[in-house]
Amino acid sequence: MATFAIRYLIVVMVCVAFALDSASRSSMSITIIAMVNQTNITHHDPMLRHLAENFQIEHPGRLSWDATLQGWILNSVYIGILLSLMPAGHLAESFSLKWVLGYGVFFMSLISLCAPFIAKWSPYAFIASRVLSGVAAGVILPGANALICRWSPIQERTLMITFACSGWSIGPIVANILAGIICDKLGWEYVFYCTGAVGVIWSLLWYFVVASSPEKHWWISEEEKMKILEEREGNFERNRHIPWSKIIRSGPVIVLCFRTFCVNIFYAIYFTYIPSFLAHMFSLSLSDIGWVNGISNVSTTIVALTSSALADRLLQAECSINGVRKTFATLATIGPAALNLLMTEVGQDLKLVVIILIATCIVWGTYGGSDMALPMDLAAEYAGAVSALLNVFANLALVLVPIVVGWYIDETEDIKHWRIIFIVGSIMNVVGAVVFLFFGSAEAQDWSAAIDETDDEQALVDPL
DSSP, X not given: OXXXXXXXXXXXXXXXXHHHHHHHHHTHHHHHHHHBOGGGOOSSSHHHHHHHHHOOOSSOOOBOOOHHHHHHHHHHHHHHHHHHHHHHHHHHHXXXXXXXXXXXXXXXXXXXXXXXXXXXXXXXXXXXXXXXXXXXXXXXXXXHHHHHHHHOXXXXXXXXXXXXXXXXXXXXXXXXXXXXXXXXXXXXXXHHHHHHHHHHHHHHHHHXXXXXXXXGOSSOOHHHHHHHHHHSOSOOSSOBOOOHXXXXXXXXXXXXXXXXXXXXXXXXXXXXXXXXXXXXXXXXOHHHHHHHHHHHHHXXXXXXXXXXXXXXXXXXXXXXXXXXXXXXXXXXXXXXXXXXXXXXXXXXXXXXXXXXXXXXXXXXXXXXXXXXXXXXXXXXXXXXXXXXXXXXHHHHHHHHHHHHHHHHHTTOOOHHHHHHHHHHHHHHHHHHHHHHHHHOXXXXXXXXXXXXXXXXXXXXXXXX
């Protein structure tokens, strides 16, 4: 075991956790088509309407859920995430990261295993279970940030966190392909059973191979442990409380929260409604849309990993951390915004639209050199808390966009309406980019050093 890098195994396990989370969310949009009686399919979500018209299954659903119920079911997981994020940030900094992240995925998986029975019993109980699933999933991002801070030498930090978060792109690719096949051949219940079973297996592996820090791992080599301890940034041994008042009043954190909200408005519009745009403007089949999405996600992931490795190299060459982060952040926002605006002007040329879509995803992948590492840059010892705060604003955007877009489009899905939606998304992306470029920072903040506890708020630290 002396030559095996345990830190890379940790990153792979975190990547799978992100993939399970995103797969659970994305597969729901297909699974609900198989769950519900086709006469009740909502007409307020254009993508669901297209799926209902084109997705033929051997095991049609019998659940009589109207459009309102379906909307609550699809969005309830984000409500749970929003409810859990701030407590999750505290848990990630105060308790054993191994157990915080591990229990989050485990409970999310148990809920998935129980979901078919709950759905058949009561739609309201199913909504409640989706909220609880979101609460469990809410600990994953803060926990991952805090865990990787403890396991990463500073020169590998950007690549490690970006690789871990690539699970968010991998999960939907796998889930959207398999969910349709499973619904068709076995029935919609088995989508939940498979997702839950994989999550439980992951939880067992997590228990045996992961520790909260290199100091507490039982079969890490002494060489690797010393490398991490000597080269990582931050002191994680002191008991401390989270300086929330300083975090929420920090200028760089406020700017980053604003940028996160703006970028995720663009993200939600672009990556949620592009399938609807392709379906209704070009009459693409579900399989063709799946191929476009798959190529786009793979392209984004490859570029994200490449840009994160390049960012680490630039930082090792003693380039300014502000310069590196702002360069990649600007590329990842201005570039997609410009391409998005271009797409609104090419009319009905499907080939050109698809080329622009894939190019947008390629350029967007440069976020790997910036976004994921910024909470660690600002406050390595409180990366979990900062990432939890950022994720509040990200999920606010993800909740608001479907409501506003669904109301605006409704039954009038012409090119004029789509153009306005994409233009608004591009403007928000540019505004977020400009504000971060001129007012943001990636420098470690003065308050980021751990604060020793002297009162009854002393943090609890699990021995594992």
